[in-house]
Amino acid sequence: MSALFNLLKRSKVVVSIIVLLAIAYVGYFWATRSTSTDNAYVVANIQSVAAEVSGKVEEVYVNNNQMVTKGTLLFSLNPKPYEMKLQEVNLNLQALQVAYLAAKELLANYAQKDLLQQNASELQLLKTKVNAAEIKVQQAQLAVDNAKSQLAATKVYAVENGIVSNLFLAKGTLVQAYQSLFSFIDTNQWWVQANFKETDLADVKKGDKATIRLRMYMGDKVYQGTVADTNWAVGRRAVDSADLLQSVPQENQWLLLPQRFPVMIKIDHPDPKFPLHVGASAYVTIEPTK
Structure with a gap:
């Protein structure tokens, strides 16, 4: 009886290890295949x-x-x-x-x-x-x-x-x-401006699919989007009226962190049940196509 109990106990341990390894593998696969940021917000033509x-x-x-x-x-x-x-x-x-x-x-x-x-x-x-x-x-x-x-x-x-x-x-x-x-x-078209680190943009390109979660609807609604364009240039100078480039504020004044570049993502199918608001915070994950 004790031998059977030990066998079952060992089996549970083995199953638990396999499940943990599977979760770790899926997490690693997802992390290496996708690009995510919480530095994003909803935009529209105003x-x-x-x-x-x-x-x-x-x-x-x-x-x-x-x-x-x-x-x-x-x-x-x-x-x-x-x-x-x-x-x-x-x-x-x-x-x-x-x-x-x-x-x-x-x-x-x-x-x-x-x-x-x-x-x-x-x-x-x-x-x-x-x-x-x-x-x-x-x-x-x-x-x-x-x-x-x-x-x-x-x-x-x-x-x-x-x-x-x-x-x-x-x-x-x-x-x-x-x-x-x-x-x-x-309201005919909505986008999310996602400011990605330059180190995460190597494989991101126009047409890639994206998953968008808004903080105001977290857990209730997931939007799908398509990368409309990636910005070729941003302004890095603090004040320059002649610099007619889109500017992304620096996150740290002491350490030189990776520069962020805005990626415009078109929201594919806005849902009237979950109305969009300009400036609403978003979490964005892009799955680059190879």
Whole structure:
């Protein structure tokens, strides 16, 4: 009986050792085959929303942090000054069109006269007047088109599906043309910027698959992603306004640690049940393809 007990005990030890070795092997295989970092966060295209014309805010139709679809009316400016301008240039266009038609008719009547009765210099003068009148009509038409565009620009719409952010715009506010009023987060595409150590990037390339875990959904949701690009250069100088390179802050000022390079990973299938937030922290693992 004791011999059987010892045999079972030894068998359990052997099985435990085999399991531990298997776990160690899988861990080693995964660690050597994959590249991971916790220095990562969610990014998206963020646009500055502005009106193309100046004016007083007549109405704001959305709220801060509201999800909107492409074509949604965001806000409008008082259109009256632009309606009056359009009316003015329309009247001017009509007057110039009348003058142009009169000049053309005068030229046509003169051209029908007998050649002996025609004066070459007078004929040329009439042609010049017609050409000048035509140019004025064209210029007036451009003014009308511009006035129509400005009137249309008093209403500002969402150019993509997205989220209104940092909106603190009140009715009656005077705004200038192209003045940044609030932000708009394009939700059509999402990325994670993963800042990997340079020592981990030898095998990482565009098209590699990645696993993404967000801290806010840890244990509840795992995202899949694809490496969109790896950065070829980063700025290392502390302050350099002329250095138009993406900058990754140093982690240690005393020891020269490996430089980090940003890798952009496109999130393949965003899940509406787990909404993404710009700046959210992420854990990223990339499996380089050989």
